[in-house]
Each structure stands twice: as structure tokens, then as C-alpha cells.
Amino acid sequence: MAELGELEARHADFAKRDIRVVAISLEGRPEAEKTQREFPHLLIVADADRDLADAADLIHADSGPGGSDTTAPTTILVDRGGIVRWLYRPGRFIQRLTPDEVLAAVDAH
Numbered sequence: 001m002a003e004l005g006e007l008e009a010r011h012a013d014f015a016k017r018d019i020r021v022v023a024i025s026l027e028g029r030p031e032a033e034k035t036q037r038e039f040p041h042l043l044i045v046a047d048a049d050r051d052l053a054d055a056a057d058l059i060h061a062d063s064g065p066g067g068s069d070t071t072a073p074t075t076i077l078v079d080r081g082g083i084v085r086w087l088y089r090p091g092r093f094i095q096r097l098t099p100d101e102v103l104a105a106v107d108a109h
Contacts, residue, residue: 003073003096004039010099011041017106024052026071075102077109085109 007014007021014021022043025032032046047053053071064070073096077086086109088097097105 004035004042006099007102008039008041010103013099013103014106015041017103019106024058024071026050026053026069075105077105 004023007023011021020043021041022045023035023039024045024047025035026047027035028048029046032044036042036044045052050059050069053059056074056076058071058074060070060072062069072089075086075088075097076084079085086105088105090096
């Protein structure tokens with residue numbers, strides 16, 4: 001969750017651009033609500049049924065503890081009209097974009 005903390009710390013930079021950061025998690029609603037309290041400037045969405053993750057093809061099978069599924073780290077920029085303007089999925093599961101990289105992508109697209 002380090003990346004959520006980094007994004008939370010830069011919330012003012014996202015707000016200046018009128019950007020809302022949404023994190024989709026495979027956790028259930030109680031866990032997502034706890035995460036939401038930890039990162040109040042982000043929007044944490046519980047996707048325990050994996051509807052969003054499956055629709056976006058984000059499931060990384062057997063990559064979690066004990067062989068559980070996780071979501072592949074993916075950044076998707078969606079405009080107000082629902083159009084995907086940019087998508088980034090790293091080649092390595094442990095890679096994440098920094099807030100500066102996300103902001104640069106926002107500015108470019």
C-alpha cells in the first residue's frame with residue numbers, strides 16, 4: 001500500500017488538475033472502508049466479486065499469498081466522458097508508477 005500513501009501525499013497536485021484518483025481493490029467492503037479511512041483523498045472501490053477487474057482484464061492469477069489471485073498494477077486515465085485516454089501496465093508485477101509519472105501522463109493526455 002505504499003503507492004496509495006504516495007498518491008495520498010500528493011492529493012493537492014491531483015486536485016489542482018481536477019483529477020480524482022480511484023483505486024480498485026479485490027478486498028471486501030469492510031476492508032475497503034478501512035483503507036478509505038487511511039487514504040481519505042483517494043476513492044477506494046471494493047471489487048470482491050471482481051466485476052471491474054475481470055472487465056478490465058486485470059486479474060493476475062495465482063500471484064498472491066498462498067496462490068491467491070491479485071490484480072495486475074494498472075493505471076488507466078479516463079476522461080469525464082468515460083473515454084480511456086491512456087493505459088499503463090508494467091511488465092513486472094512489482095513495478096508501480098510514481099505520482100510524478102502519473103501526473104506527467106495526466107498532463108500529456
